[in-house]
Amino acid sequence: MNNEKRLWNLTELELFDYHRSTIRKKLKAAGIEPVAFKGSTPLYDVIQVAPYLTQAPVKESDAPDLMGFKTAAELRAYIQAQSEKLSLMQDAREVISKDEYENEIGRLIATIKSFKDKVITRIETVIPDVDPHNLEDLERLLNFDLKAVADELKNL
Known part of the structure; x- marks a missing residue:
């Protein structure tokens, strides 16, 4: 596999059906940093970030079920x-x-x-x-x- 195809910028990561700002938040929350830069554009290893952009959202609290509210x-x-x-x-x-x-x-x-x-x-x-x-x-x-x-x- 060609390593250059593994490095994606935020625009390319939008293929995971998230907006760039959401992708940034998810990657920051997961502690993932860019592996390279192309000019000033951060590039991420798609193999590394894919699990964080495809998993179901995790319930962030132990609060009781709010019945959809x-x-x-x-x-x-x-x-x-x-x-x-x-x-x-x-x-x-x-x-x-x-x-x-x-x-x-x-x-x-x-x-x-x-x-x-x-x-x-x-x-x-x-x-x-x-x-x-x-x-x-x-x-x-x-x-x-x-x-x-x-x-x-x-x-x-």
Whole structure:
């Protein structure tokens, strides 16, 4: 390999998809100095600098993940805004608490079970000569339907 082809100036190093100023910063941070000069233009050994210009950026701090926000202040402002939004929605009764939700589901299930018992009683009252075997079949089918409703409610 010809050594002259290994020596690149900053303009040639822009092939790594960085601007010259960024390349200078990366090389300075890595402690890499020019290996030669052509006039006043610094030349760098491309084999030496390539690893620093192709590696993924290294996280510079051990700060917690900011969920895509540039600063902790932006993340804090977002969280505060979301809290205020939730508070306003609760005040406007657009959202309910988990406890209220669970209580409402419990009342719904109790109402459906009560309906099943009332249906069988009303059928016995309206049709006095109904066969007990038919009532048992109806109750079994209603229990099956109630279980399906309960399973669907659990998936909400």
